[in-house]
């Protein structure tokens with residue numbers, strides 16, 4: 001198997017101990033692109049300077065005209081400045097957007113890299129829809145802030161400072177008037193902008209909740225429809241949509257205030273300067289062209305102020321998203337799954353559970369000291385009532401969760417000493433509700449073994465009787481399956497999962513028995529497939545059916561997270577009351593029906609992440 005390319009770890013994944021503020025984090029995302037962003041800032045500043053010089057040149061034009069001189073030169077300069085300003089603005093916009101796309105690509109790659117490696121306990125407590133929203137929409141807000149927001153704020157600040165300096169050269173007193181007016185407006189803006197940020201954070205959380213609600217509902221679409229629960233599910237999503245709407249309205253209200261304040265600032269400064277400057281012109285302390293030039297500067301300020309306000313607004317949106325993106329950086333991931341472990345060729349190993357204890361977070365013990373040995377190369381069946389702890393033993397064996405006490409050994413080696421990739425390379429796992437991955441039937445088969453030789457594929461297909469299905473499909477193995485292709489039946493999906501598992505030639509095969517949806521013929525085929533796998537590896541299965549239990553070398557009866565009894569079928573029927581009860585209530589019915597058609601020993605619903 002070739003190892004997948006592993007992208008670099010996230011650019012900014014702070015340790016929980018010292019978390020920098022959101023602004024610093026934002027700078028962290030912009031830092032790798034600082035040269036391009038600086039160039040972008042220079043371009044926008046150059047465009048601003050061309051605007052900044054225009055009032056001065058206009059003043060020359062007016063003075064030349066007032067003196068009866070030719071104004072052709074200054075007018076030509078003015079035209080050149082206007083064209084240069086427009087060109088620079090266009091170039092800057094393209095350049096900045098290009099950088100923004102790079103930033104968001106990196107943010108999304110980092111997020112996806114981490115999300116796919118999240119530890120199972122973390123995945124179990126998170127809603128996938130919410131995690132997806134962080135990749136799709138929060139990353140966009142963050143990207144805008146880290147590029148456009150920072151450049152706009154820098155440009156607005158520098159351009160405004162430049163304009164104020166030039167205005168000071170025209171008339172210091174009028175500059176004082178302008179600064180007083182703008183200062184008042186700025187004070188008001190600092191009250192409003194953080195509110196926008198909080199509103200955006202709330203809106204983003206609600207959008208994440210919409211995603212989570214939809215993910216849950218669409219994932220259980222058949223159950224929703226079968227139970228006529230469309231209205232209830234719609235209401236649940238609508239509640240989140242309304243939350244986003246309310247937060248959006250709040251944000252819009254504050255955004256409107258920002259527009260009003262920034263618009264009013266220039267108008268107010270204009271009126272104040274006109275009044276004071278008019279008096280100065282009347283008293284002869286200021287020339288009319290100088291006042292006009294000053295007023296042009298005041299209008300020019302609308303540009304930098306607009307840039308500053310837009311930049312601050314974008315920053316607020318981004319700062320609201322930073323927390324949600326950064327939180328992913330703090331979620332625990334499996335660090336040890338990205339190296340290609342050595343191929344396994346050894347003989348089947350024994351699997352030992354030695355006084356294993358485990359509790360799910362916030363729950364009582366799921367396993368309270370489980371000890372049993374699955375003999376090397378044998379078939380071991382785990383049976384027990386629903387909730388006894390069967391699936392939990394599989395989760396611990398694959399290091400999805402870690403035991404709180406006790407040891408699990410494969411071939412005598414404690415799996416805690418092996419990397420997760422190593423442990424999982426030795427084990428093939430067939431889930432009860434085995435999912436079909438996107439792609440063709442062949443890609444599904446080769447999912448873990450892309451280089452499996454064709455004869456192995458043919459054998460796996462034959463053993464699982466999928467060869468008949470392949471022959472029926474128009475494009476054979478190249479037929480796309482899953483959501484964008486041919487829909488496979490539950491039984492076909494399960495056989496596909498077993499074929500995939502057999503192709504991996506594992507040391508240990510874990511089978512959460514998936515025979516409930518098979519007809520008798522195919523179930524017989526599966527038994528043969530598992531029997532043939534058992535000649536090459538150690539098989540542990542969560543048994544739901546009589547035929548499996550009677551075929552197993554060893555049966556482990558679990559009850560309330562403990563091993564209640566271990567033995568063969570006849571032995572347990574004779575010695576264990578619970579096993580006998582299970583057999584009496586369900587297995588015997590199966591025998592009467594002819595074995596393979598028997599009902600499951602224990603049924604359980606498909607598990608969904610517990611987080612809502």
Ligand SMILES: Nc1ncnc2c1ncn2[C@@H]1O[C@H](COP(=O)(O)OP(=O)(O)OP(=O)(O)O)[C@@H](O)[C@H]1O
Pocket residue numbers: 124360361363366384385386387388389390391392393602603604605610
């Ligand atoms: N992800 C989880 N988070 C919290 N508790 C869990 C989780 N998975 C299982 N449990 C709890 O742990 C206990 C053992 O569950 P487990 O799934 O191992 O039982 P099981 O024997 O496999 O049951 P079934 O046959 O119904 O699948 C149960 O009380 C269950 O509610």
